[in-house]
Amino acid sequence: MSRPAARGPQPAELGARLREGDPSAAPAALNAIEDRSPGGRERAAELLAEVSPAKLGGEASAHVIGLTGPPGVGKSSLLSALVKEWRERERSVAVLAVDPSSKRSGGSLLGDRARIEHDPRDHGVLIRSTAAGTRLGGLAAPTREAVEALAPAFDVVVVETVGVGQSETDVEEVADTVAVVVQPGSGDTLQFLKAGIMEVPDILVVTKADLGDIALRARRDLSAALRALGSRETPVLSVSSLPPPSGIAELADALEEHRARADVGARRLRARRLAALADFTIEHGEEALRRLGGRRAAERLLAGQDPGLDTRTLTRALEEAAQVRSGA
Ligand SMILES: Nc1nc2c(ncn2[C@@H]2O[C@H](COP(=O)(O)OP(=O)(O)O)[C@@H](O)[C@H]2O)c(=O)[nH]1
Ligand SMILES: [Mg+2]
Structure with missing residues (x-):
């Protein structure tokens, strides 16, 4: 079969390069994932299967x-x-900045x-903006898939999202470690934590330490609130990013310490199953879910699948069981 040359490397080759930890394969991989044409979706699915835990021999x-x-x-x-x-520590880094302006109009906000x-x-280092997409209560699939593609090839993959309150939990779908960044002088995060609107993140970071007292107070108040909630272990760090930066190495250490303690395998497996179920329901509706016998039955079906499968393959398993086809 002839294939169009303009498409760039094929999924099998790209997948192999990502599995070998070659960051230079990343831009082409991200282009493949963002390709919304029918053929493009097929190639993206192939690529994602190439970097599944099953193919990688682990997470x-x-x-x-x-x-x-x-x-x-x-x-x-x-x-x-x-x-x-991170570069000084010889870690390769990919940052996916989820652009909220694709959701709300204009960037003036x-x-x-x-x-x-x-x-x-x-x-x-790779820095990319990705569209916020339209998925309610979750990260858009392109961002999640970009993480799946990049995670074998980089030492650190960061997803930067804009949010206050409940929307913070969106990143939990992909992240091993969730860090919530807090503005000194704004009581939002404190109130959300106290009211139980917001789940306690893995790490809290108060920025703009150079502002002095107001930043100190923010850190103290957050620590007190966490103690009251019984979350003594959650680190609250203070950083300044303007020259001369402060607290950055301590934050990098705290992030690593959390990763070392977290059960990454369990967290990611759970995330893939939740994401597959959410994608399936959004694409095919509640009616399709009923055809599977409801949410619990769908969850059981997913739990019976190979834990090494990628999210798209899991979604496809649900589609096959419900006998619905994936759209464009
Ligand atoms: N004083 C001070 N200002 C900062 C610091 N970090 C960021 N800023 C300023 O805060 C504003 C927003 O920063 P930005 O990084 O774009 O925030 P983002 O929207 O959360 O990505 C900019 O004007 C920055 O210069 C800091 O550590 N200290
Ligand atoms: Mg920003």
């Missing part, structure tokens, strides 16, 4: 970090400093936005 080695917080809190500035720190600084010639 992808990257530390997948979710970094989330309201606009203007300093996430991008912090990531510039963290990327530098974000005020003055810093970009994530990095050396464009350094192939050990």
